[in-house]
Amino acid sequence: MLRPLALSALLMTSPVYAQSIIVGLGSDNFDDGPEAASFLLESRYDVFSNLGPFELRSGAALEVDEDGDAWVGFGVFANAPLTENLDFVTSFAPGLYERGDGEDLGGTVEFRTQVGLSYDMGKSSIGFVVEHKSNAGLYDRNPGVNSVYLTYGIDF
Numbered sequence: 001m002l003r004p005l006a007l008s009a010l011l012m013t014s015p016v017y018a019q020s021i022i023v024g025l026g027s028d029n030f031d032d033g034p035e036a037a038s039f040l041l042e043s044r045y046d047v048f049s050n051l052g053p054f055e056l057r058s059g060a061a062l063e064v065d066e067d068g069d070a071w072v073g074f075g076v077f078a079n080a081p082l083t084e085n086l087d088f089v090t091s092f093a094p095g096l097y098e099r100g101d102g103e104d105l106g107g108t109v110e111f112r113t114q115v116g117l118s119y120d121m122g123k124s125s126i127g128f129v130v131e132h133k134s135n136a137g138l139y140d141r142n143p144g145v146n147s148v149y150l151t152y153g154i155d156f
């Protein structure tokens with residue numbers, strides 16, 4: 001079920017559509033175990049609005065980890081400058097989770113919330129994000145899972 005969605009996410013991350021692409025390497029379930037190496041791929045589109053100090057962008061995200069768990073989502077990404085080059089970043093994205101051999105998160109719909117920092121290097125950026133996935137009680141079981149990523153972004 002997730003394969004067409006994953007393919008769509010990959011197409012959406014095409015430079016033809018995206019303003020920037022972010023790749024990340026990290027750890028799924030780093031705090032609770034079993035931990036798994038995880039890969040992140042995201043796209044960001046143009047700023048569609050501002051909210052206080054935040055620039056708001058829409059974007060797509062795909063995560064696949066070592067134990068075969070996958071999540072794909074689409075949501076809102078916000079960043080606010082802390083210094084000339086350093087941004088506070090946060091995002092919220094509803095998504096779909098397909099369990100491999102890892103955590104049973106309770107069901108397919110899982111919401112991802114991120115906070116982190118991003119350092120702007122002109123046409124690229126490096127960052128660090130911590131994230132939490134939860135189904136917000138849609139299912140009987142909702143253990144949630146936390147992940148961390150180091151990220152590298154390229155602007156087009």
Ligand SMILES: [Ca+2]
Binds near residue numbers: 036065067069
């Ligand atoms: Ca996992």
